[in-house]
Amino acid sequence: MARANEEAAELLRELADLLSITGGDAFKIRAYEKAARAVEGFPDDISGLGLPGLRKIPTVGEAIAKKLLDFNQTGTIRQVEDLRAQIPAGVRALTEIPTLGPKRAYQLYDELGISSVAELSEAIGEERLKGLKGFGPKSVENLRHGIELLAQTRDRAPVDVASELADDVVAAISALPGVERCQYTGSLRRRRETIGDVDVLAASDDPHPIMEAFKALPFVTEIIGSGDKKTSVRTSRGLQVDLRVVPPESWGAALQYFTGSQAHNIRTREIAVRAGLKLSEYGLFDAESGALVVSETEDEVYRRLGLPWIPPPLREDTGEIEAAQKDELPRLVQVEDLRGDLHTHTDLTDGVASLEEMVAAAAARGLEYYAVTDHAPDLVMQRMTDEKMLAQRERIRELQKEYPDLTILHGTELNIGPDGSVDWDADFLAGFDVCVASVHSHFTQGREEVTRRLITACENPHVNVIGHPTARSLGRRAPVDADWDEVFRAAARTGTAMEVNSFPDRLDLPADLARRALRLGVRFAIDTDAHSVGNMRNIRFAVGTAQRAWITPDDVINTWPLPRLREFLAKKG
Template sequence: MASNEEVAALLQEYADLLSITGGDAFKARAYERAARAVGGHSADVSGLDAKALKAIPGVGASIAGKIGEYLRTGRVAAVDEARERIPAGVRELTAIPALGPKRALVLYEELGVSSVDELAAAIGEHRLRGLKGFGPKSEEKLLHGIDLLRAATGRIPVDTALALAEDVVARLAEVPGCERCTYAGSLRRRRGTAGDLDVLAAAADSGPLTAAFTGLPVVGEVIGTGGTKTSIRTADGVQVDLRVVPPDAWGAALQYFTGSKEHNIRLREIAVRKKLKLSEYGLFHARSGRRIRVATEEDVYARLGLPWIPPPLREDRGEIEAAARGELPEPLAESDLRGDLHTHTDLTDGIDSLEAMVDAARRRGYSYYAITDHAPELRMQRMTKERMLAQRERVAELDARSRRRSGGLRLLHGTELNIAPDGSVDWPGEFLETFDVCVASVHSHFTQPRDEMTRRFLAAVENPHVHVIGHPTTRKAGRRPAVDADWDEIFAACARTGTALEVNAHPNRLDLPDELILRARGHGVKFAVDSDAHSVPDLANMRYGAGIAQRGWLTAEDVVNTWPLARLRSFLRAKAA
C-alpha cells in the first residue's frame, strides 16, 4: 500500500510540473499545501475513503480524487500527462538552486539541455550567453547551484537520518547480550545532514547483533559482514554501518566514531603528550600497550585532563581550549525552550487551524506561543488587515480561556513580515506596534548584490517594530543557496538594536547555520529558536533547531524564548523604545 510520504511526493511532483508549464500558480500552491498536509497526516491515507481524505486540511474534492485514483491504480492520469509534456531532465534541472521552472524549460527548448551534466557542459561552452535573461553572472550562479546540488546528493536530511537511526538503535538494543547501543558520527554531532549512518553497540559477542542487524526490515542489501563491522544499505539507498565493540572499549569507540576527524586528531595529540595512545580500539599506555578501561566517554576525556565535551561542539573550533580553561558553555537543551515565536495557521499557508496549533503547543508544555501568519506583501497568502484583526480577536479569546487555567499557555499575536528589496516591510508602524511580536524575513529577490542585500537587512534591523529576523540566509538545503550579505555588519546592527536572529528549526532550513551563529554570538546577538511550523507535526522540529543552536555554542541565556514571559515581553518592548 502507498505510504503518506509516497502520496505526498506525488502531489509535490504535480505541483512542480504545474510550475514548469506555467500553469495556475494558485493551483500549484494548493498541491504543495496538500502535499505537506498528507505527508504530516497522522492516519495512513491508504486506508481512508474520499470523505476522510477531504477532511485533511488543504485536500479538496479534486485532490482527494487524484489520491483515490493513485491508491486504486498506482497512477494518476493528470500527472502522467504532465510528465509527458515535461522531459524528466527538465524536472531534474529544477532541483538546481537559482534555476526556476520556467528558465529550466527555456534551456531545454532552446539548447536541448536536459540534465545537470549537460547544463554544466553548456555553461563551460558559454552557450547560455545567447539566451535572453542569461549572461556571465547567470553562469556563475548556476555553477554554484550545481555545486550545491552535487554536494547535497547522497546526504540525508537530519530528520530522515534521525528517524532511521533511532529505529535501528531501538531494535538492536533489545537483542540479548547488547549492553549499549547508540548512533554516532555527524548525526550525533547534530549536523544538518548525514551521509552514511554509524551505529555503535557494546557486547561480548557480536554474532547476535550482526544477525539482528542484517535481518532488519529496512535492509535492502547486505554490503558486508565481519566480526566487528557490518554494513547494510536500506531499500531507500542509505548505508548504515554497525560496529560492535567490547564493553570496556565503549568510551573510546563512541568518542572516536562520533568525531569529528579534526577534533579526534587534537585529542590524539594530547594523548601522545601524556604517553598514551587513543584509537577506536581503546585508550592504551603507549610504552606497555596495556589497555586502560574507559567505559564511558567521560572516562576518555578525564584521562586526557579534560571535562566531557558535548558532541555538537566537537569540530575543532576552540572547544578543546575552552574545555581546558574551564570555559566550555552549557549548550542549549530543547527542554530549555519555553515557547515558539514563529508559527503559521491555515489563515495563510499553514495546514492546521489556529485552535489545533494552540492545542498542540499546550501539549508540548510551552509557557507561551506566538502565531505569526504572513502579512499581505506575499500576495499569494491573501492576507488583509481585516483578516488579521479577526484572528487577533480569536487569539485573545483563546488566551483569556487559557489564562483562567493555573499555569496556562499564554498566546502572543504576531506576524511574519516580508522584507522588500528596499528593506521596507508590510504595514505602517502604527499598525505594527499593535502586534506582540513581529518576525521579518526575506522571501524574494534572493540574488541582489551583496551591498544591496546588506542595506536591505539593515533597514529591517533598524525598524523599531521588527523583533526577529526570520531564516536570515534564506537557504534551503540542496535547493537554494544562502543570500550574499555582509553578515558581520548585520550582526553588529542586531546587537546594537536588540533585534534577535532566528535559528529556524525546519530541517530543510536550519538557518542561521552554525558557523554564522558562532560569529553572531561573538557580536553579542540574541537568538530565537523557532519551528516555523506550518502544521502540528512541524512543532516537533524544535529538536533540530536546538541541535544547530548547540553547534553554534548557544546557551539558554543567548536564546530569548528560553526566558520567562515577563522578561521576553520586556525585550520585545525595548526594541520600540
C-alpha cells in the same frame, strides 16, 4: 512521521513541479504544495485511510484525496506517472539545481537541447547561454553556483530524514537479545545539517546474530559489506547505514571514536600520546605496556585525558579542546530550556492547521508562551488583509481564556522588501506583540544591497526577530550574500534577535554564522516556523544547530521568562 505520509507528500510536490513545467494552473500548483505540507504534518499514517479519512486531512479536497487514495492502492499517483512520461527526465533533473525553476529548465531543453546537469555545466563553460532570454550574466553566475551547491549536497540527506532512519535502526537493534546499548554516532550525533552515511554503534558480546538481524531489516535493499565488527547496508530511504558492534566494556571509547569528528579525534589522540597513552575505539591504553586504562564511558575517557566531557555538537576542533582545558565549555541550550515559540503559522495563510489546533499543540508541548505569526500582505499569494489579521487577534483573545497556563502572543511574519521596508505602517505594527521579518524574494541582490536591506529591517523599531536570515534552502537555494558582520553588529545595536529556524531544509542561521553573531553580541530566537502540528517536532534540529554555534540558554530570548521577553520586545517599540 509515517513513511507513507512522507512518500505521498513528495509525490504531491513532484506533481506541483511537473505542472509548473507544463504550464499548469497556478492555483492548482499551490494547492498541491499546500496539501503536501498537510500530508507531511498529518499525525496519523495515511496508508490505511480510505477516501473519507483522507478528506479529513487539512487542505485536502475531493480531487487530492482521490490522488492519495490512488497512492495508497498503487504506491504512486497516476497523474505524476503520466506527466513524467511527457517531460524528459533530464529536464526534471535540471530542476534540482538551486535557482533554476521548472519553466526555465524546460526553456533550456526546448531552445538549447540541454537535458542534464552535465550538459548545462558544459554549455555555461562554452558561453552558449549568451543572448538567451532570461539568462543574463548574473543569472548564469547564479546557475554556476547552483550547480556547485547541488554537487555538494547530492549524496547527502537532510538531517530529519537521517534522524528518522537512525531512530528506526536504533529501536530495532536495541530490541534484540544480547544488545546492551545502541546509539547513532557520527555526524548525526554531532548535529550536522546534512548527513552522508548513518553510523550506528551497538554493544554486545555476541555480534553475529545482531548483524544478521540488521541485514534482514525491512528497509534494507543491499548488503554492501558484512562482518561481525561492521556491516554496511543501503536502504530504501536512499542512505547507507553502517552498524558497528563492540564489546560492552569498549562502549565509551567506541562512542567517542565513532562520533568524531576526524579533526577532534586527532586532537584527543595527540593529547593521549603526550600522556604516554594510546586511544582507539577499544579504549585508552598505556602506550608502553598495552594495559587498558579506561574504556567503558565517554566521560571517563575524556577525564583520563584531562578534559571534561565535551558535548558532541562541539567536537569539530573549533576551540572546544582549548575551552575544555580551561574549564570554559559553555552550558549549551537544550530543547527543555525553551519556554516559547515565536514563529508559527496557521491556515489563515500558508499553514495547514487551524489556530485552535496550533494553540492546543503548543499547550501540549508545555510551552509558557506561544506566538502566532501569519504572513503579512506583501506576500500576495497568502491574501492577507487588515481585517483578517484583526479578526485573528480577537479569536486569540477568546482562546486565551481557554488556556490560562499558556500566554498566546499575536504576531506576524513581515516581508523584508528589496529596500528593507516591511508590510504595514508603524501604527498597525504597534498592535502586534512580536514581529518577525524575513526575506522572501529578490534573493540574488548584490552584497551591498542585501546588507543594507537587512540592516534597515533591524533598524525598524517594530521588527523583533529576523526570520531565517540567509533565506537559504539546503540543496535548492543558495543563501543571500551579505556582509554578515555588519548585519550582526546592527542586530546587536538595535536589539534585534536572529532566528535559528527549525525547518530541516533551512536550519538558518547556520551554525558558523550563528557563532559569529554570538561573538558580536547578538541574541537569538530558536523557532519552529511550524506550518503544521507535525512541524513542531523539528525543534530539536534547530537546537542542535544552536549547540554547534556554542549558544547558551541565556543567549536565546525564548528561553527567558515572559516578563524578561516582553521587556526585550518593548525596547524596540
